[in-house]
Amino acid sequence: MNGQALLYGGVTVAFWSTLLVVGICYTIFDLGFRFDVAWFLTETSPFMWANLGIGLAISLSVVGAAWGIYITGSSIIGGGVKAPRIKTKNLVSIIFCEAVAIYGIIMAIVISNMAENFSGTTPDTIGFKNYQAGYSMFGAGLTVGFSNLFCGICVGIVGSGAALADAQNASLFVKILIVEIFGSAIGLFGVIVAILQTSKVKMGD
């Protein structure tokens, strides 16, 4: 078994066995009541959730864009060796991928503008509005990040196919562009839903 598989296997076993042992100990000592998810959700600061959302929004989008560009770019460059005419037309695939990253950064800026200061230290004094804000920002960031991630990959693979098909037969490119447009629409869906999620966010006192 190669080292990587061993490492992943080991980490997984360690993780699950820790969980199992801790769970068994809690059960045996009748301390199950101390496993309190609500405590975790209310005691952790809403700022953590908000900032995790902002970070994930931009980073996952960029991962998607980068992945797409690398797939498409390699194909364009490779195909361009034998058929140099494709290079200009196929840059449009790269632009579709890049759009995904732009969605990500715009959403990150929009979400980060909603983070305000509040004075409250206990769950009571923080108030439910702030908790809702924190969780919404986390959710929005997750939404836009993951949908952009997969959109970017999708557009990248389609663009790669488009470049190679174009290298073979120039008439194929325009039709394949339709596929790419459908692919990039899904990134837009993510952005729209994220906007809806954060529409009611009001952080602060």
Added chain:
Amino acid sequence: MAEEMFGRLVSIMMVFSLLLSVFTTRSCSDHVPLIMWSSEGGSLWTQDPPVAGHIVSRSQLETYLSSAFGSAPNSAPHTVLLFLQDRLSVDDITLYGGVFGNKQDSVFPNLETALQSSSSLLVLPSVSGSASVPEVLQGLLNVAPLSLDPEQLNELHLDVSSPALLVFRLPFGTGSNEMAPKDSLRENDRLMGNVLDAVKAQAVPYTAVYTALAPSWVTRDVNPAPQSVGRSLLQATNDVYAPLQILDNMGKVCILFWASNLTVSVLQSGQWQKADLTDKTFISSGVEKNGSCNASNSQLILKYGNILGFQTFQLTFAMSQRLYPVSARQWFTLDQVQLNYDGHNATFNGSDGITAPSEYSYHCQMVSSSDYPLLVPSTPTDNAKQWILTFTDFQIQGFGVTGENFSYANDCASFFTPGIWMGLVTSLLLLLILTYGLHMILQLRSMDRFDDPKGPAIAVPQND
């Protein structure tokens, strides 16, 4: 076969001596080893060997010996040589028997030889001191014991047909002052060897028993029921007082309360005045304790006199318990802490933080209305705004009290603080991302399908 028996003998003795040194709680730790072997004859082990650490009593010894001597035709020879040493313990054999691989240091060469050449062997590492072996043998063999000096054996003619019990007192005891224990044991072994040689010269089948009258290593009697050695803080503070108890109608304790420090402060004319009520509450009897308990509500009332300029001052702790269906257990909460002073009320709510399952007590290092408040004023305009109530090392139990001590304390501090959890969550996420990225990078491979190191380099056309 006999050699490995000897080896097994000493290993058993090592284990037994270790166990014996541990199990010293017996009040009568007076036991001696007994080694019995026969030159011919059948197996002396006709019963289960004794359990490790078990001291063989007189009746059990009689059973062992009677089964050894009584089971004809394979019984042990009835010519018994009893070597009685003044003092012997299993530990002597462990120490001086060369059992740690140093056979050459053994002080029992003759004993070892005899055991190796014996046809059967009985080892009882601890026989009770009260089981007098000579008497037992005398009773079994129905013959009077004959005390001999080892030198006198040559003059005696042994008769196989009739049983005989020859007792040899080995003159050197390991507790004596003239010789080192090692040397006295060696001397005794030499004498035993002489006797056995003499008997062998007469070609008489014999059974030999090596035992002692008293143990040479007497372990100290340890109090069989030691006091519970609980751990206590090195810096155990000044005075530790018992928790405050409130009894219910039936005289059973139903509320327990403890704090190492109890202070109240009031804002009077722009200044905070503080009063320390610890002493009055727990140590001296300067407070009137009252309370009531029933199945769902408990109340603790402490009445002080003249605190901070108020004639009457009263602290009331109101606790309630009920079943919470989601967690399917009963929880109790300290709902309110009320201060009544000269007809005014100040009420603090504690129901959010001060809670525990009903059968447990609640403990918190700091219960206060000022820093990290667990007690908050019940309404924003309550009088409680002018008061600060602080308990240090606070512990309370209002339900399910058994006895005078608190039940398990549900502490307000958890193992991981919220900050630690936040750090863990974020770190875990970043680690996952890093792992994913590394995994991707590590599986990058360059195209080598068409690599042909020996073939011609590819030609790239110069024109479009």
